[in-house]
Amino acid sequence: MRYVLIPVALLALPVSAHAETADDQTIVVTGQGLDRTAEDGIYGVQAIARDRIAGAASGRLEDVLASAAGFQQFRRSDSRSANPSAQGVTFRGLGGNASSRTLILLDGVPQADPFFGYIPFSGIAPERLSRVLVTRGGGSGAFGAGAVAGTIEMVSAGADELDLLNASVLVNDRGESELSATLAPELGQGFAVLSGRWDRGQGFWTTPVAQRVAASARARYDSWSAGLRAVAPLTDTVELQVRGLAYDDQRTLRFAGADTATRGQDASVRLVGRGAWQFDALAYVQARDFSNIVISSTSFRKTLHQRRTPATGIGGKLELRPPVGGGHEVRLGADWRSMTGRTQEEAYSGVTGLVTARRRAGGRNTDLGLYLEDSWTLDALTLTGGVRADRWTIRDGSFTEANAAGTTTINNIFADRAGWDVSWRGGARVQAAAGVALRAAAYTSLRQPTLNELYRPFAVFPVTTRANAALRNEELLGFEAGVDLAPVDGVTLNLTAFDNKVKNAIANVTIGTNLRERRNVDAVHSRGVELAASARLGTVRFDGALALTDAEVQASGASLALDGKRPAQVAKLAASATVAWMPRDGWLLSATLRHIGAQYEDDLETDLQPSATTLDAVIRVPLSPRFTVVLRGENLTDETIVTRNQGGSIDLGTPRTVWAGLSVSIGR
Incomplete structure (x- = not known):
């Protein structure tokens, strides 16, 4: 019940206000944050547009x-087929385990689960977004703690980008369905966006034919999400933004009964001021839960029921941009996050099916950040620099276990920890000639271990991984240099060379047969090159990306066996290319070729996942101003995609899937 009540008060705020200023000047409501600053060009920010x-x-x-x-x-x-707790995001091969090392924001709000650190992808529908901004490398700035590999900022679409009503229904060749709808009325000088989405299906076989048994099951999924966003002007320069989101996601993984569920309810309030003293004030609350049932791959009985993992994230920020003039753009502010969670689970005998142990684990992490950044434009030269101080705490950590009779057998209460860390970033960009810009940057950043890494052990057959309450913060030191080319109108080329090192990197380290433990290794050191290309030539569009990454673990002492090895799940080569043809309004014919190189499942480079190349396609053909036929094809060549390989036990990714459906739009 608490999940339903959290956003209600926030969403009840008014959605319209003054229609005009005192001098009859029309108010412009954007529903977005403050304008981007000149530092974007220095850090090579990549924009993914709505189309x-x-x-x-x-x-x-x-x-x-x-x-x-x-x-x-x-x-x-x-x-649709992953364990949600494994859906962490990173860039530049700076992984080591499934936690996100990339900070992901939606309308300024961090999206990582407060307990696990995974990203709830099924709760964020792409059709609700206006654009996505990608920054690779460490960052200070607001909510900069956690951005050791980069930042992904998602911006919701407003009424100016949406029709009054958009709806679509698609069905694929397995009988699975996708339903989505968005209603975006203008209310006074503001607007509201009400959206919903429902995805369900029997799923595909993740288990290869040769490994299927009677208990094997398709990757069934059933998920929905609903959002309400309201934007209104309070004055001619101050805008109120209120957002609420609720989602539920149910999946079955590999065996019948191996069910996983995630639930979440988020709410946020944001005030954006665009006067002489610009400001961005944000407050948010997140209520999340996760449950998971583990089925034995030998007895096919339930061996673990992680019944609940309630977690709460609370936070906010205040950023000011004073009118200093002289070509300077100054940002100063503070942000705060609190992440609390506790797992509740029972272990079962794979033979008798009876409870053998009851476990509870969790704690609380907080981070208070203070930051200052200045971007200074001098004709063709732009300079930027920033510093951030983080006061972090790790508190109330515990792990307890009781036997079937209720007698406590383990009662670990871990000491509280706290400290200050300072990070910085800076760089320069020069417009060397028409269509040629050179840039360079250096930065540091930090990431706290998640509550999951600190306190929760887990098993993925046949490997058990222990938690480690003594984990230290990860610390990044990185450098990069790049060139941005715009040889002709509509064509851009971006090349970046980087050298990033994460000290105290948290990895799942093998310490025995089928036994791992989360540990800090000395570092994960990654060097490489990233290339992005874009061309708009009449009705044809091309977008391409290439990443060459040479990442290695630097380890000593008890983790010496990892020294010089590539981090788990990191490929040396990844590339994609999309060609799209839009002959007239509403039409789209596009194809995407994507390749990911071979990568190792584990830290000791024992089990290999081979490279995979996939081909996707999308066709949109308007039947009338309101109705459009949609055809989509995933992995059209039916490439075998190995997603897990542990001692020869294999899981597979999405096979060839063809979708067909209809979308409808009603204008204003």
Whole structure:
């Protein structure tokens, strides 16, 4: 019940206000944050526009983000067939386990689960977005803690980008369905956006034919999400933005009864001021839950029931931009996050089916950040610099276990920890000639271990991974240099060379047969090159991305066996290319070729996942001003995509899937 009540008070706020200023000047309501600053060009920010977001063949957010060079999830599965707790995001091979090392924001609000650190992809529908901004490398700035591999900022679409009503229904060749609708009325000088989406299906076989048994099951999924967003002017320069989101996602993984569920309810309030003293004030609350049933791969009985993992995220920020003039853009502010969660689970005998142990684990992490940044434009030269101080705490950590009779057998209460960390970033960009810009940047950043990494052990057959309450913060030091070319109108080329090192990187380290533990290794050091290309030539559009990544673990002592090895799940090569033809308004014919190189399942480079190349396509053909036929094809060549390989036990990714449907739009 608490999940339903959290956003109600926030969403009851008014959605319209003054229609005009005192001098009859029309108010412009954007529904977005403050304008971007000159630092974007220095850090090579890549924008994914709405037309590209709408062209994803799977209709999934992770497919949209995969067009950014170097984007990587821990596994190759998407949010229909992956374990949600494995859906962390990183760039530049700076992984080590499934936690996100990329900060992901939606309208300024961090999206990572407060307990696990995964991203709830199924709760964020791409059709609700206006654009996505991708920054690779560490960051200070607002909510900068956690951005050791980069930042992904998602901006919701407003009424100016949406018709009054948009709706679509699609069905694929397995009888699965996708239903989506958005209502975006203008209310006074503001607007509201009410949206909903429902995805369900029997799923595909993730288990290869040769490994299927009577208990094997398709990757069934059933998920829905609903959102309400309201924007209104309070004065001629101050805008109120209120947002609420609720979602529920049910999946079955590999065996019948191996059911996973995630639920979430988020609410936020934001005030944006665009006067002489610009400001961005934000407050948010997140209520999340996760449950999971583990089925034995030998007895096919339930061996673990992670009944609940209630987690709460609370936070906010205040940023000011004073009118200093002289070509300076100054940002100063503070942000705060609190993440609380506790897992409740029972272990069962794979023989008798009786409870053998009851476990509880969790704690609370907080981070208070203070930051200052200045971007200074001097004709063709732009300089930027920023510093951030973080006061972090790790508190109330515990792990308890009781036997079937209720007698406590383990009662670990972990000492509280706290500290200050300072991070910085800076760089320069020079317009060397017409259509040629050179840039360079250096930065540091930090990431706290998640509550999951600190306190929750887990098993993925046949491997058990222990938690580690003594984990230290990860610390990034990175450098990069690049060139941006615009040789002719509509054509851009961006090349970046980078050298990033994450000290105290948290990895799942093998310490025995089928036994791992989360540990800090000395570092994960990654060097590489990223290339992005874009061309708009009449009715034809091309977008391409390439990432060459040479990442290695630097380890000593008890983790020496990992030294010089590639981090788990990191490929050396990843590339994508999309060609789209839009002969007239509403028409779209596009094809995307994507390749990901071979990568190792584990830290010791024992089990290999081979490379995979896939072909996707999207066709949109208007039948009338209101109705459009939609055809989508995923993995049209039916490439075998190995998403897990543990000792020869294999899971597979999305096979060839063809969708067909109809969309309808009603203008204002």
